[in-house]
Amino acid sequence: MNEAFFVQLALSAAAVGVLVAIAAWAKIAKPAGPLDDYKARGLFEYEFPGRKLDAVWVASDGAGALAKSGGLALVICQVGDGFAARQIPWAQAISASFKNGKLCVDLADIAAPRATLSLPSWPPKNLTKDLAA
Incomplete structure (x- = not known):
């Protein structure tokens, strides 16, 4: 295994991490305020x-x-x-x-x-x- 493989693996893992973080952030519920x-x-x-x-x-x-x-x-x-x-x-x-x-x-x-x-x-x-x- 060469250095390019590890760079590609690290960048892929970082990209997946960013996508997971965006998906988790998008689903954060925003509570409805009290009714008037x-x-x-x-x-x-x-x-x-x-x-x-x-x-x-x-x-x-x-x-x-x-x-x-x-x-x-x-x-x-x-x-x-x-x-x-x-x-x-x-x-x-x-x-x-x-x-x-x-x-x-x-x-x-x-x-x-x-x-x-x-x-x-x-x-x-x-x-x-x-x-x-």
Whole structure:
């Protein structure tokens, strides 16, 4: 084995190392920031295009939101480094368990089995008769 072989081997190993580093850097997850009313409405519009939002409640910690759209509840909850969006019947959202400032909504989905939202109260005090139905 001569010197050229070792130079070629070293340069090939360095090139592979650079490519692996670039691939690892490109896959670094960028965590989604906390939701506010504007971001939550934007996510609802993106995930459920054409749906009219009757009311939106954003979790106080920004980790999720719940919206009423007709007879459905639209739920956004933080899963990993992003958000999952699901729709459930409004009656299921109203009857969800609320304990210690946390609303626990069963989504019955393997990928996102439960949404836990920090809300001051549930059902909301400002829930009008039209929204409750």
